[in-house]
Amino acid sequence: MAIPVTIRVQTEDFDVSTELKQLSANDKTVGALVSFVGLVRDINEGQSIQAMTLEHYPGMTEKALHEIVQAAQQRWPLQGVTIIHRIGDLLPSDQIVLVITASRHRHAAFESADFLMDFLKSKAPFWKKENTPEGSRWVDARESDEVALARWNNAHAL
């Protein structure tokens, strides 16, 4: 069954309440909405962050996100998914990413949102560059993100 799937890559900010309402507006069987919002932190690995620039690979990004959503749909009975990722220049406390999952029951919503974030972090072509007082630097990928991804492999592979 086709469920509402929203995938957007944009420079503009997003409003979580608006996106939540859209996911449940036409389906009164939705009982649980789990959302994840990632924010720019003002400190990372001991360095203070003044600003951040997000680059992505247009075309591939959307494709990768759609694949990740499909993988989640195969594992959980979802009733809707929203993924919004911002690009361009961002400041501390700015919203970077939003993932929402809608389901009848809460555990499917929690697990699938967690899964989507793990896969997004390791599979979607976004790159962060931080501005610090000592200049700008590309953020290094974290090994913990690969570990997080591996959690999901004991059941199914993507």
Next chain:
Amino acid sequence: MAIPVTIRVQTEDFDVSTELKQLSANDKTVGALVSFVGLVRDINEGQSIQAMTLEHYPGMTEKALHEIVQAAQQRWPLQGVTIIHRIGDLLPSDQIVLVITASRHRHAAFESADFLMDFLKSKAPFWKKENTPEGSRWVDARESDEVALARWNNAHAL
């Protein structure tokens, strides 16, 4: 360290974006916000639901929710928690409950929100009464909620 904890029991609706912003407004080290919103479904156990009434035990509710938040703080490095639960009359698609956790990293935020909901479902004194075409009925507690709670016991007891 004292973190911002908001616990409210109210008849009025809530706005998720507003609550998210409040949790991160004064702390630019917050990197992850996970929120859970529970909605009234228009069908439950095969019966169509026209409306719902939520009763609680004033005084004990707030006490129970504070205890649940303290238990979560002992297990995860949280930077803020918000729990809002509505009471009174609600209609399908209405928001019932909001749980938000703020943390530096996403897994702490995901796990603690999941934990808070499991404990709220089994330990906070709220009761739902549904109006169906055949009359009104009190919702039965689900055994799956006890099973969900037991997941957390292998590490620590509340």
Next chain:
Amino acid sequence: MLVRYFASLREQLGCDSEQINSSATTVEQLISELSQRGELWQQLLADNSRLQIAVNQAIARRNSPLQPEDEVAFFPPVTGG
């Protein structure tokens, strides 16, 4: 002693809350006293799988001690969230 009833139990017993003079020193003794009101009371308060108890707004058990000024509550399993 203030005794409160919630949700289905409140409706079935037709009682929201009451001030009673009780010499009960445990919840079990209070339940015995209340059960003398009739079969409905006896039956509902005997249902171990459904009856939840709080003393002074904290979860309690049948063998929890009681003081004369305590607030005792009886209710079915919770279903919020």
Next chain:
Amino acid sequence: MLVRYFASLREQLGCDSEQINSSATTVEQLISELSQRGELWQQLLADNSRLQIAVNQAIARRNSPLQPEDEVAFFPPVTGG
């Protein structure tokens, strides 16, 4: 063949994207051709632990086959979210 570079790799190589005439039939062959441009290219494209590859906007490997009209991309590990 359209070859694209992203993030730190784009900056280090000083190249965003380029149309090249290549007879490479695998990614490995294309990397060999590009590596002849100098030590920097050779070094960055040899870094197995960091170099990520996409062919036609899907994750690929060094032994993935190539067609003349393919879009190939090179980039470092992703860091979004």
